Amino acid sequence: MPLRESHNGTLKGTDYVYTNGQRTVDQATGRYMITTSATNSIGNVTPDWIGGVRNKFSYKNVSLSFLIDTQQGGDVFSLDMYYGLATGLYPETAVGDIREKGILNKGVAPDGSANTMIVKNPGTFSNNYGYTAEPNKAFIYDASYVKLREVSVTYNFPKHLFEGTFINSAAFSLLGSNLWIISKNLPYADPESGLSSGNSSRGIFFFGFHCQQNERFG
Numbered sequence: 001m002p003l004r005e006s007h008n009g010t011l012k013g014t015d016y017v018y019t020n021g022q023r024t025v026d027q028a029t030g031r032y033m034i035t036t037s038a039t040n041s042i043g044n045v046t047p048d049w050i051g052g053v054r055n056k057f058s059y060k061n062v063s064l065s066f067l068i069d070t071q072q073g074g075d076v077f078s079l080d081m082y083y084g085l086a087t088g089l090y091p092e093t094a095v096g097d098i099r100e101k102g103i104l105n106k107g108v109a110p111d112g113s114a115n116t117m118i119v120k121n122p123g124t125f126s127n128n129y130g131y132t133a134e135p136n137k138a139f140i141y142d143a144s145y146v147k148l149r150e151v152s153v154t155y156n157f158p159k160h161l162f163e164g165t166f167i168n169s170a171a172f173s174l175l176g177s178n179l180w181i182i183s184k185n186l187p188y189a190d191p192e193s194g195l196s197s198g199n200s201s202r203g204i205f206f207f208g209f210h211c212q213q214n215e216r217f218g
Contacts, residue, residue: 011043013136023107030119045203048073067150074143079206086130142185
């Protein structure tokens with residue numbers, strides 16, 4: 001598993017071996033060649049920017065407000081994909097007959113020619129995908145997202161209903177939060193989830209859940 005440098009957010013780990021800028025495939029196995037060093041810079045958790053848009057619309061006694069927020073840039077290492085692809089948890093590991101016939105990895109042979117070697121023994125554990133077949137770099141994903149963070153609808157009761165009472169005004173609201181991930185790049189997971197709430201886990205995703213969706217009224 002890669003380690004993050006606390007002073008600048010760099011994720012370090014194993015990487016592909018490259019030939020002429022392309023991933024190199026071992027012609028004996030059909031699998032990617034992986035660096036022996038685990039200190040390669042393979043990502044950075046720091047986003048390029050974060051922001052949000054809040055707006056409110058009102059018509060007569062009804063108002064609607066919403067908040068959309070976003071993070072653009074930053075990287076995350078997914079331990080879910082690291083292990084899940086190795087164990088065949090995800091559907092892409094069982095497309096067609098790749099478990100029987102293997103896959104052809106995109107890349108080149110060590111001499112720079114196009115790879116034509118299909119992965120040997122594809123039925124063996126993690127020979128096609130996952131942590132034994134690919135370097136840490138393979139499980140780095142863009143942590144960008146756009147979310148519909150909050151929506152509220154409010155109805156303000158007409159004031160004439162309370163004439164002659166001690167009530168000046170009243171309203172009824174429906175509120176929801178974390179309602180929709182509009183876009184993201186991390187597969188099968190919410191990029192805001194992480195290993196824990198501590199800074200040391202930033203950029204490392206492991207068995208995370210989607211942020212809790214809440215609906216309430218009042």
